[in-house]
Amino acid sequence: MRIYKTKDYDEMSRTAANIISAQVILKPESLLGLATGSSPIGVYDQLVEWYKKGDLDFSKVTTVNLDEYKGLPKENKQSYYYFMHEYLFDKVNINVENTYLPDGMNMDSEAEACRYEDLLASLGQVDLQLLGLGHNGHIGFNEPGDVFEKATHCVDLKESTIEANKRFFASADDVPRQAYSMGIGTILKSKKLLVVVSGEGKAEALKNSICGPVTPHVPGSILQFHPDVTIVADEAALSKVPEEYLK
Numbered sequence: 001m002r003i004y005k006t007k008d009y010d011e012m013s014r015t016a017a018n019i020i021s022a023q024v025i026l027k028p029e030s031l032l033g034l035a036t037g038s039s040p041i042g043v044y045d046q047l048v049e050w051y052k053k054g055d056l057d058f059s060k061v062t063t064v065n066l067d068e069y070k071g072l073p074k075e076n077k078q079s080y081y082y083f084m085h086e087y088l089f090d091k092v093n094i095n096v097e098n099t100y101l102p103d104g105m106n107m108d109s110e111a112e113a114c115r116y117e118d119l120l121a122s123l124g125q126v127d128l129q130l131l132g133l134g135h136n137g138h139i140g141f142n143e144p145g146d147v148f149e150k151a152t153h154c155v156d157l158k159e160s161t162i163e164a165n166k167r168f169f170a171s172a173d174d175v176p177r178q179a180y181s182m183g184i185g186t187i188l189k190s191k192k193l194l195v196v197v198s199g200e201g202k203a204e205a206l207k208n209s210i211c212g213p214v215t216p217h218v219p220g221s222i223l224q225f226h227p228d229v230t231i232v233a234d235e236a237a238l239s240k241v242p243e244e245y246l247k
């Protein structure tokens with residue numbers, strides 16, 4: 001596990017964007033795993049800026065997203081489909097036919113989970129998966145629980161996640177109660193994982209993910225078992241991680 005400590009959110013975003021840029025430059029036909037939430041917005045902004053300068057070409061890139069709210073149509077501004085278009089897909093030269101997310105409007109949970117997992121399998125190994133970390137240690141929408149979910153599944157969101165994400169909605173009542181998410185097993189199949197974490201509010205979850213026991217009660221702790229993980233986090237997020245882990 002490599003850990004890069006940055007001064008703040010902006011430096012975190014630039015550092016992670018550099019890693020993604022290197023991936024796309026070295027392998028233009030990369031399969032990228034993408035994430036949503038406030039953590040990766042700065043990364044996408046930076047990638048768009050470099051694209052506009054002519055430094056990046058996304059024309060051969062394919063993308064898969066970690067998760068999507070169940071029940072939100074694509075045109076809903078809080079859907080992850082909308083988010084990805086707003087922050088990245090509509091701003092770079094990616095072929096949108098090569099961008100994939102779970103279909104939040106498929107109400108048949110089992111069918112949608114199978115469809116997405118099969119689709120992922122058909123696309124092959126993800127070269128680099130970008131991840132954020134939830135306040136309760138979740139990755140994707142894999143909430144703390146008694147088992148690590150292997151494959152894409154429908155998740156009942158925890159109250160703490162609904163609370164954390166309600167800032168994007170008019171009220172907590174508007175936050176969907178369920179979501180589709182890649183499983184922990186799906187995420188671990190990626191060649192590389194790149195995790196961006198910012199702010200004091202994530203310090204406990206990040207410490208538990210890096211230094212704590214590997215347990216499904218802290219889904220992020222599974223990162224310790226992946227052979228190629230890079231964590232880019234700011235000082236505030238790393239404030240509870242002992243120095244010896246940062247060498």
Ligand SMILES: N[C@@H]1[C@@H](O)[C@H](O)[C@@H](COP(=O)(O)O)O[C@@H]1O
Nearest residue numbers: 036037038039132133134140141
């Ligand atoms: N499903 C997303 C996750 O993929 C994200 O990593 C997490 C953290 O979000 P944020 O970056 O906004 O703190 O929350 C959401 O629930």
